[in-house]
Amino acid sequence: TKWVYGFGGGSADGDASMKNLLGGKGANLAEMSSLGLPVPPGFTVTTEACVHYYSNGQTYPEALADQVAAGLKTVEGIVGKTFGDAANPLLVSVRSGARASMPGMMDTVLNLGLNDQTVEGLATLSGDRRFAFDSYRRFITMYSNVVLGLSHDDFEEVLDDHKDRLGVTVDTDLSAADWEKVVADYKQVVERELGTPFPQDPHEQLWGAISAVFASWMNDRAKFYRRMHDIPESWGTAVNVQSMVFGNMGQTSATGVAFTRNPSTGEARLYGEFLINAQGEDVVAGIRTPQSLTKAGREEMGETAPSMEEAMPEVFGQFVEVVGRLETHYRDMQDIEFTVEQGRLWMLQTRNGKRTAKSALKIAVDLAAEGVISQDEAIGRVEPSALDQLLHPTLDPNAARTVVATGLPASPGAATGKIVFDADEAERLSQLGDAVILVREETSPEDIHGMHAARGIVTARGGMTSHAAVVARGMGRPCVSGAGEVHIDDKAGTFTARGRTFRAGEVITIDGSKGEVLDGAVPMIEPELTGDFQTLMAWADAARRLMVRANAETPLDAKTARGFGAEGIGLCRTEHMFFDEARIAAVREMILADDEKGRRTALAKIAPFQKADFVELFTIMAGLPVTIRLLDPPLHEFIPHTDEDIDALAAASGLDADKLKRRARELHETNPMLGHRGCRLGVAYPEIYEMQVRAILEAALEVKKTAAEAPIPEIMHPLVALGLEMKYLRELTDRTAEAVFADAGDRVDYLVGTMIELPRAALRAGDLAEYAEFFSFGTNDLTQTTFGISRDDSGRFLQAYMDKGIFETDPFVRLDQEGVGDLIRIAAERGGKARPDIKMGICGEHGGDPASIAFCEEVGLNYVSCSPYRVPIARLAAAQAAL
Ligand code: PEP
Ligand code: MG
Numbered sequence: 013t014k015w016v017y018g019f020g021g022g023s024a025d026g027d028a029s030m031k032n033l034l035g036g037k038g039a040n041l042a043e044m045s046s047l048g049l050p051v052p053p054g055f056t057v058t059t060e061a062c063v064h065y066y067s068n069g070q071t072y073p074e075a076l077a078d079q080v081a082a083g084l085k086t087v088e089g090i091v092g093k094t095f096g097d098a099a100n101p102l103l104v105s106v107r108s109g110a111r112a113s114m115p116g117m118m119d120t121v122l123n124l125g126l127n128d129q130t131v132e133g134l135a136t137l138s139g140d141r142r143f144a145f146d147s148y149r150r151f152i153t154m155y156s157n158v159v160l161g162l163s164h165d166d167f168e169e170v171l172d173d174h175k176d177r178l179g180v181t182v183d184t185d186l187s188a189a190d191w192e193k194v195v196a197d198y199k200q201v202v203e204r205e206l207g208t209p210f211p212q213d214p215h216e217q218l219w220g221a222i223s224a225v226f227a228s229w230m231n232d233r234a235k236f237y238r239r240m241h242d243i244p245e246s247w248g249t250a251v252n253v254q255s256m257v258f259g260n261m262g263q264t265s266a267t268g269v270a271f272t273r274n275p276s277t278g279e280a281r282l283y284g285e286f287l288i289n290a291q292g293e294d295v296v297a298g299i300r301t302p303q304s305l306t307k308a309g310r311e312e313m314g315e316t317a318p319s320m321e322e323a324m325p326e327v328f329g330q331f332v333e334v335v336g337r338l339e340t341h342y343r344d345m346q347d348i349e350f351t352v353e354q355g356r357l358w359m360l361q362t363r364n365g366k367r368t369a370k371s372a373l374k375i376a377v378d379l380a381a382e383g384v385i386s387q388d389e390a391i392g393r394v395e396p397s398a399l400d401q402l403l404h405p406t407l408d409p410n411a412a413r414t415v416v417a418t419g420l421p422a423s424p425g426a427a428t429g430k431i432v433f434d435a436d437e438a439e440r441l442s443q444l445g446d447a448v449i450l451v452r453e454e455t456s457p458e459d460i461h462g463m464h465a466a467r468g469i470v471t472a473r474g475g476m477t478s479h480a481a482v483v484a485r486g487m488g489r490p491c492v493s494g495a496g497e498v499h500i501d502d503k504a505g506t507f508t509a510r511g512r513t514f515r516a517g518e519v520i521t522i523d524g525s526k527g528e529v530l531d532g533a534v535p536m537i538e539p540e541l542t543g544d545f546q547t548l549m550a551w552a553d554a555a556r557r558l559m560v561r562a563n564a565e566t567p568l569d570a571k572t573a574r575g576f577g578a579e580g581i582g583l584c585r586t587e588h589m590f591f592d593e594a595r596i597a598a599v600r601e602m603i604l605a606d607d608e609k610g611r612r613t614a615l616a617k618i619a620p621f622q623k624a625d626f627v628e629l630f631t632i633m634a635g636l637p638v639t640i641r642l643l644d645p646p647l648h649e650f651i652p653h654t655d656e657d658i659d660a661l662a663a664a665s666g667l668d669a670d671k672l673k674r675r676a677r678e679l680h681e682t683n684p685m686l687g688h689r690g691c692r693l694g695v696a697y698p699e700i701y702e703m704q705v706r707a708i709l710e711a712a713l714e715v716k717k718t719a720a721e722a723p724i725p726e727i728m729h730p731l732v733a734l735g736l737e738m739k740y741l742r743e744l745t746d747r748t749a750e751a752v753f754a755d756a757g758d759r760v761d762y763l764v765g766t767m768i769e770l771p772r773a774a775l776r777a778g779d780l781a782e783y784a785e786f787f788s789f790g791t792n793d794l795t796q797t798t799f800g801i802s803r804d805d806s807g808r809f810l811q812a813y814m815d816k817g818i819f820e821t822d823p824f825v826r827l828d829q830e831g832v833g834d835l836i837r838i839a840a841e842r843g844g845k846a847r848p849d850i851k852m853g854i855c856g857e858h859g860g861d862p863a864s865i866a867f868c869e870e871v872g873l874n875y876v877s878c879s880p881y882r883v884p885i886a887r888l889a890a891a892q893a894a895l
Contacts, residue, residue, distance in 0.1 A: 418527055421527035468484075
């Protein structure tokens with residue numbers, strides 16, 4: 013096996029396509045070498061060596077030592093120096109480089125190869141003794157920290173002592189002789205702490221550094237970063253060993269970073285910073301303030317120190333030419349690291365630059381306009397989920413933040429407001445003009461009004477598909493869910509987190525994109541849907557096959573969704589319409605009724621409200637399909653549960669408290685998610701569904717009279733499992749429809765269909781399709797029922813599964829394509845066989861997740877439906893899936 017790939021001197025063993033093997037950095041160093049760009053020669057130890065290292069008890073493949081030695085020989089040949097040679101030493105850097113960039117997460121060692129002899133050689137070669145010993149002390153610090161596990165502080169202390177003794181404050185005031193003394197003391201620190209001297213053998217140093225880089229793949233930072241960015245642990249990192257070039261060899265030397273376009277705004281202009289007479293770490297460490305690369309940049313920043321363009325015009329000219337070539341070659345904005353050593357330019361790294369969503373849009377559209385990439389490629393250049401950044405106000409990235417608790421990033425965007433613990437209070441205060449953040453243990457449908465009134469929501473419990481999370485995303489309210497650090501004391505009207513107590517009325521800010529709760533008011537930036545956004549979305553719309561609908565029931569959500577380009581409503585959850593103050597009374601009356609007659613009397617009171625709701629929805633969605641799901645949750649969700657709450661309700665509403673309590677007991681279920689809910693309500697109390705069907709169709713008839721295009725109602729039955737259930741529901745629906753049409757003397761077209769939310773429904777989809785004209789995959793429940801994992805309780809243990817690598821992602825967020833996906837495939841196939849023109853979509857939360865959308869494309873669904881604020885994301889993801 014080839015474990016080591018060389019680069020430099022105008023050629024390379026690898027190229028940019030070999031990121032999996034060589035890591036991003038290694039692959040691009042190879043590519044730049046082959047392009048003939050000035051790259052300090054070196055070699056890459058492959059990610060496979062790292063994988064081997066970890067799967068073989070942290071040992072190296074046998075052939076590695078010889079291959080590294082050969083790689084080193086080649087480098088020596090190109091630069092004309094020898095590793096460990098006292099007179100003419102080759103020095104190297106040793107850096108990590110995974111497939112995906114993990115900035116700052118892993119370790120680096122610079123100036124490796126220095127020891128008591130070679131430092132003299134470096135002094136002679138450079139003609140600068142001070143530089144040589146400065147480099148040596150940097151190396152000792154870095155190596156001791158990264159490889160030997162010593163603390164930086166041990167060395168800082170020594171340096172501070174020297175500075176005190178010399179009466180100086182900055183490093184640059186130390187002379188060559190001073191640095192020699194510091195180096196001697198540093199070596200003593202190592203010997204004191206470890207009982208062995210600082211390693212003098214450069215080969216021992218090299219292997220120490222390689223091992224340390226491999227080990228850093230498993231450090232806590234790297235693990236955390238991988239988890240955040242979905243990077244598999246199995247990838248491993250490569251190690252790049254590269255001959256050193258020095259940006260700290262005087263006034264004609266420098267080091268810097270550059271972007272070929274502005275990474276925040278996308279503006280097509282070279283952007284970056286550099287430092288004269290410095291090494292890379294100085295830029296990162298922020299000890300000195302770097303200067304702008306260009307004159308224009310300097311003027312914009314109001315800097316006085318000369319830009320690179322002004323300070324070293326010749327090298328700058330060469331640099332501009334090189335970065336231009338790189339952008340053209342890679343056909344994307346590049347993020348570049350470089351060093352100038354005594355007037356000579358060296359390229360240390362190039363990669364596709366990370367960018368904000370705004371910048372990504374502009375760059376993609378600009379590159380397409382410049383003819384560098386095609387429109388289809390431009391569509392692929394923007395991460396769909398990044399669009400979220402553009403649709404919500406966000407926190408000013410430059411603002412200071414004090415985190416008081418963290419939870420899940422349940423619904424993106426940022427909000428500031430006064431703490432409230434109660435939904436009614438949230439509504440009351442917001443009506444008075446206050447911005448409030450609703451903080452709850454968890455939320456239930458009864459809190460909807462409060463959630464709507466609040467600017468943002470925090471819950472102490474619950475996962476990414478908890479009620480709070482789903483509803484907040486639907487409303488476009490930022491939400492942090494499952495913030496376990498938040499301990500609410502309802503009685504006291506406070507919560508405590510990290511030892512601090514916050515009272516109702518105190519101001520907090522939440523960052524729903526990061527899952528953070530912050531102290532006080534943090535400044536915000538408003539969203540701005542630029543021309544680039546519109547342009548790219550138009551391209552995406554032309555490229556996609558899947559239709560995109562929204563899950564919405566309020567007029568506001570429906571309008572928002574249509575504004576974002578939704579092509580109909582894929583899920584209107586009618587129960588959310590029942591909590592309005594005026595109707596909840598009639599709903600409770602229906603629940604308390606002793607018989608069908610009593611229920612019908614109560615339902616007659618709800619009917620006009622329902623009809624009015626649907627008139628509004630059909631009007632907003634004129635000409636587009638609107639899928640309305642009949643009542644789904646168990647009835648006890650509409651009445652309070654504790655005696656205390658029941659007494660309060662009875663007092664306020666005049667209902668009989670004893671009767672309420674008896675009914676609450678009767679309706680109590682051990683496992684309500686699998687209880688008397690969904691179409692089981694319609695089968696037991698057909699009058700409820702009859703009322704809803706009637707309201708839907710009467711509304712459709714009314715809107716039809718005035719609208720240019722007739723509404724297209726799709727009546728959907730939840731939680732169906734059996735063909736005979738569906739038959740019963742279909743007949744109920746059609747019978748009611750005929751009655752409505754007879755009364756009105758007019759008709760509208762409508763469809764009757766079902767959700768697929770149970771494994772049996774998926775398996776027997778052929779039976780259902782006999783009566784159902786469409787399927788909508790309710791993947792929230794389907795995931796819950798396939799795994800047998802309660803969606804409301806999964807938050808408590810899912811993290812343990814993810815930490816142990818059993819689940820790579822939360823199956824309630826990203827569709828489990830193997831298990832749940834198999835059921836969807838089966839249902840699509842069997843349903844399609846029974847009814848070839850059956851319409852199929854998805855309305856679970858997965859309908860807004862790009863990876864899950866790709867799956868929907870693959871299975872050939874007709875549409876995806878998601879919360880309004882996810883509609884643009886789904887449009888782009890659907891286009892990417894189609895290309
Ligand atoms: C589902 O189960 O996927 C669904 C959309 O319905 P709900 O979330 O309302 O149960
Ligand atoms: Mg459901």
